[in-house]
Amino acid sequence: MRKLMYLALLGILLSQGNLSAQEFTRQDTLRGSVTPERAWWDLVYYDLDIQVDPDARTIAGKNTIYYTVLSPKQVMQIDLQEPMEIEAFVQDGKKLTYIREGNVYFVQLEKNQRIGDLNALEVSYGGVPVVSTNPPWSGGITWSTDSNGKPFIANSNQGDGASLWWPCKDHMYDEPDSMQISVRVPQPLMNISNGRLRKVVEHPDNTRTFQWYVDNPINNYGVNISIADYAQFGEIYQGEKGPLTLDYFVLRENLEKAKEHFKDAPKMMRAFEYWFGPYPFYEDGFKLIEVPYLGMEHQSAVTYGNKYQKGYLGKDFSGTGWGMTFDYIIIHEAGHEWFANNITYKDIADMWIHESFTTYSEGLFVDYHYGKQAGNEYLIGARQVIQNDKPIIGIYDLNQRGSGDMYFKGANILHTLRHWINDDEKWRQMLRLMNREFYHSTTTTQEVENFLIRESGLPLGPFFDQYLRTADIPTLEWKTENGKLAYRWTETVEGFYMPIRLVQEETIHTLHVLNEWQVTDRVDPQVPFELDPNMYIFEKNTR
């Protein structure tokens, strides 16, 4: 019961990835794969310019898409989900024709697309976007109000896609190098988006346009609009790359609470810069923005709705108490700045790259502030929510994520790896190097695996096959054979190898365990011993 309660809290049962293979449609393929109509052009810049009308609950405006031509094709795929509608595609002043297939528009370009050219396509659109029924897990817009009755509006669209509310290349493999986001809203509302505020333009009809500029590549689900009558405060954080602005936007009614509660933000920055290297978006600053849902890792504009409580809405996944030493949403969502926004999956099947490293970062936050033993306890305790129901990696090219175990099991896979490597400084330098080597890029499981294999110097191929591609947990089977300890791995993939430390009478022994039985006379099977609890494995005594 408890386990189920926690899972429901985490919302990870709500992934819409439970279709069997034959139920996938052409729309899934168009959404989830790098189609020929996407592959030939490379995103350079989005200039998104929209008006949000809280009364009519509409969004309308224009996105100008700048791109370079990689190969000379004339048909371009642009995504915008129903019921939103494209009004026109225009290139060089000429209105273009298109063929529509559900949420996808195939635009027929007239101008010759020559390799290397920088071109722009203006897409004007509008409509009543889908309302999220369960933000942030179901995509859409949330139209809420604050306690003064003023509009309190936000977007959430990971998985379902940014094309729920604006037209774009809705696939994660390609990001623009930078982006401008202009949002017009009625007075006295503000719109907070990603990056830095360039200007505010006042219009005669009692509306204002907030123009934000993102100076770095940004993934499309990270693009943020948060609209409310916000109060604002902030601080300058002295970080690894110099002064960094931390800006906070909260409902007026919560300002005093937030000033106390958001002290977790600089604590977060201190711990994560230590473990992962400099915050990846100094140019864009860091913001926490209150929203009417739990939270999301919108790049440089982390949204917050944990109700100013410690833990996850006041709960501790680990059951150890360490989860109550921090605000889960501030720590977790900000951890995504390194793993999701800096290092981004190309395909949502590889979402563990975001969630496993970020959930693991919670343990490193505890480790940094309360010591290694505390961090260990937090991650080990959180195993109570692991399900081992299906593989962590999802299905490629169909926009299908894998098991919700990508959170706490994924964190424990990395925790296990740290303890296999057994050299904390080396491990920290690996995590820092990873953030430099994959800086501002999109990537795959294979590339991450290759990096970890190269940097650790360990034969981790079967280790990742086991933990990411099956739902089975390596089980250390042991028995007494002629008075000696015999041991092997079971429930493992072919070639699985991982050493295990065990403690017997205060002596630490390392066993190099394989799938085949081995025997040692260093450990007496008649005397109690303890396996290293940091390794996420099962144990079976078949004596």
Ligand SMILES: [Zn+2]
């Ligand atoms: Zn997350």
